[in-house]
Amino acid sequence: VIYPPHSKLTDKEKTNICYLSFPDSNSGCLGDTQFCFRFRRSTGRKVSLCCFLDQLDRDLPVYLKKDPAYYYGYVYFRQVRDKSLKRGYFQKSLVLISKLPYVHLFRTMLKQIAPEYFEKTEAFLEAVCSDVDRWPAPIPGKILHLPIMGIIMKLRIPTYRDKPGTTPIVQNMHQADAQISLALPTVHEVDLFRCLCPVFFHIQMLWELVLLGEPLVVMAPSPSESSETVLALVSCISPLKYCSDFRPYFTIHDSEFKEYTTRTQAPPSVILGVTNPFFAKTLQHWPHIIRIGDIKLPGEVPKQVKVKKLKNLKTLDSKPGVYTSYKPYLNKDEEIVKQLQKGVQQKRPTEAQSVILRRYFLELTESFIIPLERYVASLMPLQKCISPWKSPPQLRQFSQDDFLKTLEKAGPQLTSGLKGDWIGLYRHFLKSPNFDGWFRSRQKEMTQKLEALHLEALCNENLVFWSQKHSEVETVDLVLKLKNKLLQADREQLPVKTDTLKKLQTHINDIILALPDDLQDILLKTGTT
Numbered sequence: 001v002i003y004p005p006h007s008k009l010t011d012k013e014k015t016n017i018c019y020l021s022f023p024d025s026n027s028g029c030l031g032d033t034q035f036c037f038r039f040r041r042s043t044g045r046k047v048s049l050c051c052f053l054d055q056l057d058r059d060l061p062v063y064l065k066k067d068p069a070y071y072y073g074y075v076y077f078r079q080v081r082d083k084s085l086k087r088g089y090f091q092k093s094l095v096l097i098s099k100l101p102y103v104h105l106f107r108t109m110l111k112q113i114a115p116e117y118f119e120k121t122e123a124f125l126e127a128v129c130s131d132v133d134r135w136p137a138p139i140p141g142k143i144l145h146l147p148i149m150g151i152i153m154k155l156r157i158p159t160y161r162d163k164p165g166t167t168p169i170v171q172n173m174h175q176a177d178a179q180i181s182l183a184l185p186t187v188h189e190v191d192l193f194r195c196l197c198p199v200f201f202h203i204q205m206l207w208e209l210v211l212l213g214e215p216l217v218v219m220a221p222s223p224s225e226s227s228e229t230v231l232a233l234v235s236c237i238s239p240l241k242y243c244s245d246f247r248p249y250f251t252i253h254d255s256e257f258k259e260y261t262t263r264t265q266a267p268p269s270v271i272l273g274v275t276n277p278f279f280a281k282t283l284q285h286w287p288h289i290i291r292i293g294d295i296k297l298p299g300e301v302p303k304q305v306k307v308k309k310l311k312n313l314k315t316l317d318s319k320p321g322v323y324t325s326y327k328p329y330l331n332k333d334e335e336i337v338k339q340l341q342k343g344v345q346q347k348r349p350t351e352a353q354s355v356i357l358r359r360y361f362l363e364l365t366e367s368f369i370i371p372l373e374r375y376v377a378s379l380m381p382l383q384k385c386i387s388p389w390k391s392p393p394q395l396r397q398f399s400q401d402d403f404l405k406t407l408e409k410a411g412p413q414l415t416s417g418l419k420g421d422w423i424g425l426y427r428h429f430l431k432s433p434n435f436d437g438w439f440r441s442r443q444k445e446m447t448q449k450l451e452a453l454h455l456e457a458l459c460n461e462n463l464v465f466w467s468q469k470h471s472e473v474e475t476v477d478l479v480l481k482l483k484n485k486l487l488q489a490d491r492e493q494l495p496v497k498t499d500t501l502k503k504l505q506t507h508i509n510d511i512i513l514a515l516p517d518d519l520q521d522i523l524l525k526t527g528t529t
Contacts, residue, residue: 226273243437
């Protein structure tokens with residue numbers, strides 16, 4: 001059953017969703033299980049015009065921007081004994097498909113509606129959909145109230161202006177009316193400490209592997225553990241965006257199975273979460289494998305687990321741990337391990353442990369990325385190079401050697417006490433998809449900034465005076481160019497003040513009015529060429 005009924009999915013997408021919506025038979029998930037998956041949209045299908053969502057996307061932090069090539073599936077699966085059924089079990093999944101990576105929001109929503117749906121008819125889904133139709137637009141930075149089957153979820157979607165690592169608290173209001181309100185502390189974060197607890201002696205090495213876009217597979221007993229661990233890994237390099245593919249839950253029926261498990265080429269830059277024992281054989285050639293048992297919060301301090309050799313991983317029954325021959329570039333930070341171990345001894349709440357871990361990852365990522373930010377900012381041409389009568393100047397080329405030279409005086413040692421081969425880590429990172437994605441988005445921002453500065457330079461000129469000194473042909477050419485500039489500023493949402501755009505429009509109108517009537521008529525009708 002699909003709701004709303006007019007939703008369009010290709011046959012390939014439907015097949016992928018069906019296989020990904022159920023745990024592998026060996027998982028033995030009795031009762032209720034929640035997990036999430038991510039799958040590729042079919043090529044060749046028309047991309048719906050989500051201009052509105054694109055505008056909202058601009059205000060999001062880079063790691064929450066939607067990827068037009070993928071959908072997320074959020075699953076609530078129930079398996080209970082039922083003698084009246086032929087197979088002896090009631091097995092059903094309710095799945096919510098979205099382009100948005102708001103894991104915690106959709107998980108909470110499914111928790112509210114799925115148990116009731118399993119007891120009721122399809123009409124219940126119709127009621128849920130009519131509630132969702134009443135939701136406001138997902139505007140970043142605003143406190144949103146989302147009604148869902150008798151309760152109101154209150155939340156705030158982060159914006160790129162938020163200071164990384166801070167989450168403005170959404171207070172639970174004491175409302176006089178009968179509506180129960182549920183305040184969500186986050187829309188997208190997973191319980192980082194709980195997810196990484198089985199491998200927490202290796203968190204720094206895992207951070208390096210994710211940062212470098214290395215092929216990683218998480219072998220877990222169930223989809224909820226595989227999906228939470230993959231999402232935790234992807235989030236550990238925040239505020240950097242993880243730019244490769246990642247699959248929180250991946251099965252042998254997946255349409256990319258052949259592409260990702262082939263032995264004819266090196267494993268791709270992806271993070272896969274799997275539960276089927278078959279993968280222990282199929283992915284034996286992968287360089288880094290994380291094997292986790294059941295995720296339980298430790299009552300006592302977890303035991304130190306050594307990094308194991310890959311050849312020791314024969315089956316999925318192999319002991320939990322990290323199987324790799326990777327040698328980390330940075331020396332191990334013993335301090336964070338001690339801090340978390342102390343938290344376990346003192347029975348510190350898992351949320352508090354997650355906050356400590358998230359702050360640790362954030363400081364590590366920022367120490368790593370600040371020297372790159374500083375160097376890339378130096379590639380921007382000086383403002384005095386921007387002339388209104390020439391095209392905006394180009395950014396200077398990124399030079400690996402020049403960048404590495406800057407590290408001696410302005411490297412990560414300014415903000416991090418960690419020793420190790422930082423230069424080796426940077427060299428490796430500069431070849432990775434994460435650097436490529438990061439640099440491209442910086443390039444785009446800086447190019448737009450140059451366009452905006454060029455527009456401001458044009459506005460500060462006396463354009464009417466210029467047009468009186470030039471021929472009609474040149475003046476018409478200028479008008480058309482200026483109109484194009486205005487359209488570009490709107491289309492690309494250039495960082496230009498509204499006053500600048502108004503001023504430019506006034507300049508255009510003044511130039512047109514100074515021209516002969518016949519030309520005025522033509523130019524006033526012309527939008528652009």
